[in-house]
Amino acid sequence: MSSARLFLSVFLTWLVPGLGHYSIGRRGKAAYFFVLLVALYVTGMALAEFRNVSIERHPYFSLAYGFMGLPTLVALVATAPLRVENDLNPDLGCLLTAVAGLLNVLVMIDAYTIAEDSRSHPAAAGAASAS
Amino acid sequence: MIRWFLALVTVCFVIALVCSAIRKEDPKEIARAGATLFAYLAGGTLVFCVILFVVMEVL
Numbered sequence: 001m002s003s004a005r006l007f008l009s010v011f012l013t014w015l016v017p018g019l020g021h022y023s024i025g026r027r028g029k030a031a032y033f034f035v036l037l038v039a040l041y042v043t044g045m046a047l048a049e050f051r052n053v054s055i056e057r058h059p060y061f062s063l064a065y066g067f068m069g070l071p072t073l074v075a076l077v078a079t080a081p082l083r084v085e086n087d088l089n090p091d092l093g094c095l096l097t098a099v100a101g102l103l104n105v106l107v108m109i110d111a112y113t114i115a116e117d118s119r120s121h122p123a124a125a126g127a128a129s130a131s
Numbered sequence: 132m133i134r135w136f137l138a139l140v141t142v143c144f145v146i147a148l149v150c151s152a153i154r155k156e157d158p159k160e161i162a163r164a165g166a167t168l169f170a171y172l173a174g175g176t177l178v179f180c181v182i183l184f185v186v187m188e189v190l
Contacts, residue, residue, distance in 0.1 A: 006152050026159075029152065029156075031138060032148075032152060033152070034151065036144075036145050036148055036149055037149070039145075040141070040142075040145045043141065092135060092138050094143065095138065095142070096138055096142060099145070099146065100145075103145065103146065103149045103150075104168070106149060106150065106153055107149065107153075109153070110152075110153045110154065113154065120183065
């Protein structure tokens, strides 16, 4: 596996959780991470009434949201027209969505180490992905 | 209050499942490690909250 594929797996994981694992043949893990992280992300948004992903209102939380590339871009575009009410308390939603983003960093590291292992030991990695 | 409690349990659960799946391949091993980590996280959070509550009541 080339260095380009190695960094592509990390980039794809940043873009969509699990996509990097899918690209290196770990389809079970890809689905596992995708379901867990996207569910947590969307649950957080639902708790904040889909108004928490905003760089203007939550600049510090947005740093954590930024680790989930495509979901954050979709959320920014889709929820931009929503009006914010006075009595909105989005802390809980921000927490869950930010944790989902930060956990995606671990998933990126996992994708990188699996890709690195399969580059160093192609035979062992092939046996692991087949099981 | 109940929303915060449920959200913290959800966060602990997802953190345990994601962290236990890092560098592991066997689903049974992931489930066992996830359950253990979830117990530690949830138990630790609960103990921390009890300590905070006691300190706030005493002081």
